[in-house]
Amino acid sequence: MQLSCVMQLHYFSGCAILCLLMFHDKCLAYKIPNVDFEMLNERGFEVSIPDEPGMQRVFYLFQIDESCPALMDYITEPLSGNWVSKQKFSLQNNDKIQISVLVQYNDEIYEKSETRVILNARLLTTRDTKSQSISHPPDEGICQAYFNGEQETKPCKQAQTIARQGQRVCQGDLLFEDTFNTAELNRTTWKHDIRQRMYHVEEELVAFDDAQKNSYVREGQLHIVPTIATEVTEGSFKLGDRCTAIDSPEQECSISQGSFYTIKPPVYSAQLHTRNSFSFKYGKIIVRAKLPKGDWLFPYIMLQPISTHAESHYAKQLRIAYARGNAHLRSIQQEDISGNHLYGGMIVWHHGRAVQFLKERLSNVHYGDDFHNYTMIWNRDKITLMVDDEVYGELYDGLPFFNEKCFIIFGVTVGGFLNFDDNILPRDVKPYKNREPRAALAFWQHRDTWEPTWGKHSAMVIDHVRVYAE
Template identity: 25%
Template sequence: MSSRTSVHTPAIQSNSGTNPFSTPLRHSRAPSVSDQSASGRGVSYGPPPDVNGSQQPRRRFKSARLVPGEYDEKPWALSKHPKLKWEKTIFYGSVVLGVAIGAFICYRAFASVTNHSYCLILEDDFSTINKDVWQYEIQRGGFGSGTFEWTTDDPKNAYTDADGLHIVPTLTTESTDITRDQLIDNYVLNLTTDGTCTTKGIDNCSIRSNKTAGTIVNPVRSARLSTKGKKTITFGKVEVVAKMPQGDWLWPAIWMMPENDTYGEWPRSGEIDIAESRGNAGDNYTSGGRDSIISALHWGPLPEVDGFYKTSGQHQVRRTDYTEAFHTFGVEWSEDYLFTYIDSRLLQVFFLKFNKLMWNRGGFSEKLVNDSALYNPWANTGRSNTPFDQPFYLILNVAVGGTNGFFNEGIGNKPWGNESPTAPKEFFDSMTNWLPTWGEGDKRGLTVKSVKMWSQGAC
């Protein structure tokens, strides 16, 4: 009988205890560097877990340079440095001192502001045009500035309503029976014969249109009101609440002239421009259109040496203009100073202190006109504010165009030349360009809500 050797193979224990051939579960463990796969998945480099699989807390770093023992963190913070107290004292003391000095300077500035007493001599809200206060200045000669309008007392050019006084320019062919052909040729306008001209001089009161010569009847009519002979001040204040007109080559003005030419013809006796503007859009007239207000004093022994450029100012606004809302345009004038402002005394357009003779301020003794030395018309007064030491009256008007340089050559597609003998016709010939820019109705006019005039001193 043959014998066979028997081999005993132990059974593979399953974790489940049911299937001896099932794949045993793998023990989970923390990934190591060698476990990083080619796929680029990151590896955790945190502290390894303990035998129970829980995460061990990170061990606090200790420098090997320190001798084992107890150490205080920031030992210098345990006691304050003696200089620290003085540093705080100096700092806070400087702050207090600075505030005190600033307050003192502000107080001195406030205390130095002159506050005169005033007497109200005119307050008009224009429920009507009061003939006891205002007079119409009617002529067609350009008032020395070569402007193109014919000023009238026509209700179409000056009227009042709930908004106040409106001074509105109109086309002559629209507001009269003068035809376009008559405007250009063979028509005689004679304001003296009509009995309406308020000034003297043939050219100021009459004209004959002539196609050959290029002379035309004034293509635009407007109005000019003043308080001449009725309300004047020598030192005081004026405030006019108004809204400016829109339209190319419109020239609104709020200004003052001397009641008497005490020192001679313009500009010897002076002129005070409270607020002037141009109706041109600001983006088309970069030197200042209806987004700009100009104030100035005119003075000098002759027109050729008018010193206005030394006593003038301009204020421009952004993203709006002076046709959008009413503003207060004012002047404060005393024996010692004169300044103009918009809405409040804080927004001054220009300020002048009468601290030296106007003759010296203009440097007129150093100038020649036609190779001749200039005559000083103010030499006998001895006052530094001459010629601005006499009664002045107020004027409100809207002019159109002009040849005196207020509208600069070559700006805003200006259609005429200042030296051209046919400037009014050149202006009229370009009507298709400028008329569409004029607003409708009273938008093309100066609207005045109120006027106040004060004389310096008690009533």
């Protein structure tokens, strides 16, 4: 695209924006009018500035949530008294859009920027810079506008993905990868959730910790291993300053000795997350993993909104894939809900109750018998679920609940009222009832029924995880 003034698009804060070559020191004689902004519902948005005598050309640059590449429009003629740009990009709640305007006025160039935030379908102006006069060297004439000072060597189709601040994103770009080929887990990328989960009568029968025996890297794979406690009644359970609990630290970080209704955790395991290092909104995540195998084990391969913590109680979840660890388990209706049954989708909490948007796939073998590629493609209007490149479900409902960046969570837990609902299981199948005050003790006392099903396959093993822009 050729412009009648000298300008280039360079990376600024890691992203392409207008680089203003030279500034006049003389007093400003012209002020660019305020930008009029109108949302066009699902059809995109429209911006305009009123025409004034002396205006010759207008260049717009739009950057949404600091993602790249930016949207651009070059206007050479006003329309009905306004310099109008219509964009088909559909804005969402909490999106932030920066609008940069370049105006050629009486053969001189002026620039200004405005920032708008979409909040509950309303527009808020958060920043409006003053107009600046810029010029070009006298010997320069027509030049081309392009990214990064060079012509693109390959086409870049703008991605809807929002990732790191200022990062330019093209569809198909690899945004995150861990192949676990280092000697130890990268603790800069992955943080541990450290707390016990039995403080609520409907919670899980496990304590998450960062012990080496529960999570480690070996031969290019991440292992998350649940281990059974040797005793549960002697002494007290105290995590001290290591505890990462958010909701109820007084309950999640310790268990008092001699409490009638509670015991120390019968199982220890690990849960890791990228909340502090990587998150994204919209994209394709692929996790190659072997799920855990053993009665009442449950894997977490999921995304969670950045506004929550990994320790948040009843947090919304995008579950990339899960299958119960049991080799043989049927519901009251005789549906196979064992580890042969794969699920993926969304969990949304509404007034303390779970609303589930799930898709499923039944296999002839347990998903803990071998590695599989579990994929979730998260778009603005759809979530696609895949296993080994086969699509087994698409979701359209529930997406408005996930309108922010999410981070990755890997973990293995035990039990849980949502994971193993008493209402769908025949009586006396489970060695405990979810809402019994001493559920953890009942589970422990019946360990002879479930402990033999655990073994070397009770770990979840992750070969790699990759996230691509969509």
